[in-house]
Amino acid sequence: MDNLQLQQIEEGAASIGLRLDAEQVRLLARHADLLLKWNKSMNLTAITDPLEVVEKHVLDSLAVVPFVPSGTVLDAGSGAGFPGIPIGIARPELQVVLVDSVQKKVAFLKNVLADLRQPQIRAFAVRLQGDPAAENLPRVHCAVARAYAAPKPWLALADNYVLPGGIAICMLGPTDDVPETVGELRLEKQLGYQLPFTKAERRLAIYRHG
DSSP states (O other), X not given: OOHHHHHHHHHHHHHTTOOOOHHHHHHHHHHHHHHXXXXXXXXXXXXXXXXXHIIIIIIHHHTTGGGOOSSEEEEETOTTTTTHHHHXXXXXXXXXXXXXXXXXXXXXXXXXXXXXXXXXXXXXXXXXXXXXXXTXXXXXXXXXESSSSOHHHHHHHHTTTEEEEEEEEEEEOTTOOOOSEETTEEEEEEEEEEOTTTOOEEEEEEEEEO
């Protein structure tokens, strides 16, 4: 990443209220660099312009950070590591679990985490079935998914992983419908936001367990 992209990460994060230090910005940029490098040989993202990667992957992921409670986070269907890796870089006190069912993607995630030296973030090759004990996964204070499934099936799955009092987050487009309740999860709030440069509309729906 060149200086422009580093600046875009820093300014974009500041626009959503996040103050990142130089090392955090460097780590976020390094993740994006590794994504583009690996993407030449395996399908991780359709977005190949570095500035688009910054906005549509890195900054979109960071929009979740102010709403993540302390403790443990599950990123379901993590793919190339969004939003879980940016969350873990921005909030290094969190324990983040990245889960994807595709072995090649998990190999990429493990490579990235070793390169970035982020031991508080771990990656697992698991197909989520709603049984954390059998899958050797923890129940968590926050479960989040980005383009993993439609809101209702995602929440039905997340219900099994979120601890009582914890939250599940849906990352949405401007018109996605969201249910009021799914299992023990109840809609607590919805928030609209814009990506900082293209002004594309996004929403978060936050559900409280129990």
